[in-house]
Amino acid sequence: MRARRAAAVAGLGDVAHPDAGEEVWRYSRIDELDLESYLPSSQRPTGASLGASLGDSPGDSLGAGAAATVVLCDGWIQSVQVSEAATEAGVLVGTVADLEGGPEILGAVLEAPVDLFGHLNRAFCPEPLAVLVPDGIRLDGPVVIVSHVATEGVAAFPRLLVRCGIDAEATVVEVQTSDDVGAMVTPVLEAIVGRAGRLRHAVLQELGQRVWQMAHQEVHVGQEASVELFHAGLGGDYARTRTDCRLLGRGAGCHITAAYFGDGSQALDYRTFLDHAAPDTVSELLFKGAVDDASRSVYSGLIRVRPEAVRTRANQTNRNIKLSPDAWAESVPNLEIETDDVMCSHASTVSPVDADQRFYLESRGVPTDVAERLLLEGFFAEVVEAAPVPAVGNRLHSGLRAKLDQHEAVGSDAA
Amino acid sequence: MQDERVLKIEGLRASVAGSEILKGINLEIRPGEVHAVMGPNGSGKSTLSHVLMGHPGYEVTGGSVTLDGVDLFGLAPWERAQAGLFLCLQHPTEVPGVSLEALLTEAARAGGRDPDAVRQALVTEAGRLGIDERLLDRSLNVDLSGGEKKRNEALQLGVLGARYAVLDEIDSGLDVDALATVSRRIQEATEEDGLGVLAITHFARLLEVLEPDRIHVLSRGSIQVTGGPELAEQLEAEGYVGVLGDAATEEPETLVGLPHAAGFGEDPFA
Ligand SMILES: Nc1ncnc2c1ncn2[C@@H]1O[C@H](COP(=O)(O)OP(=O)(O)O)[C@@H](O)[C@H]1O
Ligand SMILES: [Mg+2]
Numbered sequence: 001m002r003a004r005r006a007a008a009v010a011g012l013g014d015v016a017h018p019d020a021g022e023e024v025w026r027y028s029r030i031d032e033l034d035l036e037s038y039l040p041s042s043q044r045p046t047g048a049s050l051g052a053s054l055g056d057s058p059g060d061s062l063g064a065g066a067a068a069t070v071v072l073c074d075g076w077i078q079s080v081q082v083s084e085a086a087t088e089a090g091v092l093v094g095t096v097a098d099l100e101g102g103p104e105i106l107g108a109v110l111e112a113p114v115d116l117f118g119h120l121n122r123a124f125c126p127e128p129l130a131v132l133v134p135d136g137i138r139l140d141g142p143v144v145i146v147s148h149v150a151t152e153g154v155a156a157f158p159r160l161l162v163r164c165g166i167d168a169e170a171t172v173v174e175v176q177t178s179d180d181v182g183a184m185v186t187p188v189l190e191a192i193v194g195r196a197g198r199l200r201h202a203v204l205q206e207l208g209q210r211v212w213q214m215a216h217q218e219v220h221v222g223q224e225a226s227v228e229l230f231h232a233g234l235g236g237d238y239a240r241t242r243t244d245c246r247l248l249g250r251g252a253g254c255h256i257t258a259a260y261f262g263d264g265s266q267a268l269d270y271r272t273f274l275d276h277a278a279p280d281t282v283s284e285l286l287f288k289g290a291v292d293d294a295s296r297s298v299y300s301g302l303i304r305v306r307p308e309a310v311r312t313r314a315n316q317t318n319r320n321i322k323l324s325p326d327a328w329a330e331s332v333p334n335l336e337i338e339t340d341d342v343m344c345s346h347a348s349t350v351s352p353v354d355a356d357q358r359f360y361l362e363s364r365g366v367p368t369d370v371a372e373r374l375l376l377e378g379f380f381a382e383v384v385e386a387a388p389v390p391a392v393g394n395r396l397h398s399g400l401r402a403k404l405d406q407h408e409a410v411g412s413d414a415a
Numbered sequence: 416m417q418d419e420r421v422l423k424i425e426g427l428r429a430s431v432a433g434s435e436i437l438k439g440i441n442l443e444i445r446p447g448e449v450h451a452v453m454g455p456n457g458s459g460k461s462t463l464s465h466v467l468m469g470h471p472g473y474e475v476t477g478g479s480v481t482l483d484g485v486d487l488f489g490l491a492p493w494e495r496a497q498a499g500l501f502l503c504l505q506h507p508t509e510v511p512g513v514s515l516e517a518l519l520t521e522a523a524r525a526g527g528r529d530p531d532a533v534r535q536a537l538v539t540e541a542g543r544l545g546i547d548e549r550l551l552d553r554s555l556n557v558d559l560s561g562g563e564k565k566r567n568e569a570l571q572l573g574v575l576g577a578r579y580a581v582l583d584e585i586d587s588g589l590d591v592d593a594l595a596t597v598s599r600r601i602q603e604a605t606e607e608d609g610l611g612v613l614a615i616t617h618f619a620r621l622l623e624v625l626e627p628d629r630i631h632v633l634s635r636g637s638i639q640v641t642g643g644p645e646l647a648e649q650l651e652a653e654g655y656v657g658v659l660g661d662a663a664t665e666e667p668e669t670l671v672g673l674p675h676a677a678g679f680g681e682d683p684f685a
Contacts, residue, residue: 355471360508360555363468364571365496365522374521378512378554 004106008123015119024115027298027330029238029267033212038155038184040124041074045150062173062391065141068093070129072147075156075185077127086139092132093143096161099130105161109190110218114242117186117214121157125188128159131172135165135194142171142389149178149185149211156185162201164225166194171388172201175395178208178235189217193225195249200228200388204395207235209264215241223249223278230388232396233260233268233289234403240269247274247281247309258287259383259396261403262295262327272301274316276309285316288383290376291327292407300332303346307338316346321353321379323372323407369409376404420483421445422500422579422611428477429466435476436462438636444579446609449602449625451616451647454633455655457665460615461505463633464583468492468502482579497526499578503568503585505615510555515567518555519574533574540573545596561588569597573604579611580604586621598624619647634662 017035018025063069067086070093071078082093092099096106106128113119131143147158164170176187185207193199207213213236221227233239245254260268274283289297299318320329331348353372361371380400387393427440436459444450454460466473467480469492480487482498490498510518516534524530537551546566556564565588572580582601586594598621604610605625614625622630622644630646631638634655639662640646646658655663 356508357510359468359470359492360504360510361513361518361521362492363496363502363504364518364575365493365526366518367493367525368491370521370525371493374513374517375510378510381512 005123005125008119012119012123015116018115024242024271024300027296027300028240028269032238033184035184037153037182039153040120040155040157041076041126041151044076044126045073061395062142062144062175062389064391066144067091067139067141067170068131068143070143070145072129072145072158074149074151074154075126075147075158077129083141086141089137089139090134091137091139092130094130096128096130099132105130105163106190109161109192109220110188114216114218114244118188118216120155121159121186121188121216124155125157125159128161130161130163131170132163133165133168133170136167137165138169139171142173145172145174147174147176147185147187149181149183149207151183152181154181154183156183157188158185159188160190162189162191162199164191164193164197164199167196168194169198170200172199173204173389173392174202175204175206176213176235177206178211180208180210182210184212184214186214186216188215189219191217191219191227193219193221193227195223195225197222197225199226200230202230202232202388202392203241204232204392204399205235205239205241206399207239209235209237209266211236211239213239213241215239217241217243217245219243219245219254221245221247221249221252221254224251225249226253226255228255228257228388230386230392231256231258231260231270232392232399233258233270234396234399236266236268238267238269240271242271242273244273245275245283247276247283248278250278251280252278253282254284256283256285256287257383257386258289259380259400260287260289260297261292261400262289262297263292263403263406264295265293266295267297268295269298270300271298274301274303274314276303276305276312276314279308279310279312281309281312283314283316286383286386287318288380289319289329290321290323290379291329292323292403294324294326296328296330298330298332299348300330300334301346302334302336303344304336305339305342305344310339310341312339312342312344314342314344318348319379320350321376322350323353369407372407372409373404376400421481422483422613423481424467424478425480426478427463427466427480428475429462430474430476431462431472436636437466439478440633440637442613442631442638444611444613446578446611447605448629449605449612449614449627451614451622451625451627451630452633453616453630453647453650455663455665458633459636460633461583464502464505464581464615467495467581468500469495493525496522496575496577501572501575501577501580503565503572503580503582505583505587507556507564507568509557511557513555514553515551515555515571519571522575536574537570540570543573544570544600545593546570562590562593565589566593566597569600573600576608577610579613582612582614582616584615584617586616586618594620595624601625619651622647632658634659635665
């Protein structure tokens with residue numbers, strides 16, 4: 001593994017810095033990134049401050065009944081707890097280096113990094129974390145991973161590998177938090193779901209206001225298998241997630257459900273690449289966002305249906321609510337269809353709070369700001385309900401509530 | 416008189432999208448009274464109801480409306496509701512993700528009433544209106560039939576306990592049985608709680624139960640005829656044309672009000 005990392009470091013010089021001129025970086029804030037202002041975390045963070053920042057660990061509220069709980073700090077694995085039942089079932093959770101056959105499985109899903117940040121992660125990730133669920137095992141509780149960024153000026157490179165075996169079932173929840181630090185974090189997820197396996201994976205992104213995030217997810221789904229990905233995007237200064245999902249076996253399915261809420265000067269940026277590479281595959285994408293103040297959001301999604309992927313069904317929906325005149329939401333759904341026998345649809349909207357809906361609520365005696373809050377909670381309700389575990393939905397809901405309490409209604413007040 | 420109990424509409428004028436629809440409406444509705452407003456399609460009935468509640472799409476260009484002495488035009492829509500006005504919309508808006516209970520709980524909170532009492536009030540009122548309790552937890556008006564939406568409006572009126580209700584075609588979409596239930600419930604509110612009602616309708620059937628004190632016929636932006644219950648029967652028999660003659664049809668488009676008419680009548684060669 002050291003050799004792999006050394007090769008990655010050596011190769012960095014040849015990797016191009018991304019440019020907002022490239023389609024995949026269009027509308028991003030990549031041109032503002034000053035990479036040199038961050039230093040890769042070179043040693044395991046220690047000390048009292050770490051304990052304090054993790055004191056109110058989200059793992060506590062989400063960890064009840066968890067199959068395993070892992071805490072990472074600045075990309076380093078701080079603690080791993082696996083339930084007795086999960087251990088007995090042969091579930092492995094830990095650093096890749098310690099796991100039998102560990103190093104070989106790295107890169108089995110993601111052969112080559114997709115961009116500079118993937119290369120950086122490969123070069124500087126101190127301890128890739130693996131969650132391996134054996135064939136036929138059904139995990140009841142979720143695997144909860146709290147990934148925290150604690151150090152000013154750090155560049156953190158957490159990496160997670162999830163293997164959900166044949167006919168296995170698992171839920172993985174990643175909570176991404178930080179102290180109030182200026183930092184960059186580039187989480188990479190590689191996940192593979194074996195035949196008829198069912199994987200649910202959620203990200204609760206609650207980073208601090210000065211953190212830049214460059215995330216990548218690469219997910220491969222086998223025959224008759226399914227993956228449900230869930231995103232709650234609340235924090236960060238600029239927070240980007242690129243998701244590549246390949247439906248490789250006949251009948252494979254992918255659901256992605258996301259809620260994001262930007263305020264202040266935040267930018268939340270989601271890119272999805274859905275690759276239908278086998279017959280009878282299904283994808284269902286729902287991204288719902290709100291932008292307040294001078295924040296921005298990007299949703300850009302490409303659905304590719306290869307010639308062999310006959311009878312594909314793919315739906316992609318992106319809805320955005322613009323809460324302030326200075327906010328901006330970009331929505332770019334795309335289809336690339338190479339066979340006739342498909343049912344594909346996409347829809348995208350960017351609009352302010354619906355005036356008739358607001359009037360309806362107001363006409364029952366609800367003040368304008370409360371009416372807007374109800375409408376936005378209602379708008380996000382279907383995403384909250386789609387959370388893989390209720391605790392994740394609840395946490396998203398309180399995060400949204402906190403943002404909505406900050407929001408000032410722009411609606412018609414006095415007549 | 417400051418505290419006279421009456422919903423008083425005086426000389427009300429209003430425009431929508433730049434054209435004047437209401438051209439001087441006068442109406443006085445007292446507690447317990449039922450006033451019916453009838454009129455041809457497009458005569459401005461829904462405009463009147465929206466203007467009373469303060470819909471942002473309509474511009475008031477003249478006149479006044481007071482509710483028990485309070486100037487409604489000085490209040491935001493939600494304050495009008497809290498002051499005791501209820502509007503039953505002709506086409507109730509669908510609001511995904513917001514339940515009846517969440518809405519009425521917030522309304523109670525804003526009005527200083529007990530938010531925890533809302534659930535019980537809803538259940539009781541649903542019982543009176545024969546509404547399935549399961550409907551209470553669904554998204555407002557989403558996937559409801561036209562009749563269910565109207566029953567839902569009546570339900571909210573009952574729970575909010577308004578002083579004056581403007582009912583914009585509450586009878587449209589209701590089947591015969593539902594119409595009987597809803598109109599009986601509103602009739603009871605006029606007697607039990609002194610609810611004042613302005614009922615916009617095309618049909619005499621609603622009025623059989625509601626027993627209006629006055630019937631007003633709106634056309635061309637103002638009330639053309641006012642009468643007792645016999646007027647509804649006359650309208651049923653003779654139609655708007657029979658009762659109103661020429662005034663039953665909306666005015667033809669004229670040059671007045673159009674932008675290019677500004678210099679009309681001046682000698683262009685002067
Ligand atoms: N939002 C609107 N924009 C433009 N015109 C409108 C709007 N609402 C109503 N109108 C016009 O105002 C007139 C009165 O409409 P309305 O009050 O709905 O009539 P009624 O309810 O009596 O059938 C009609 O000519 C209608 O086309
Ligand atoms: Mg109407």
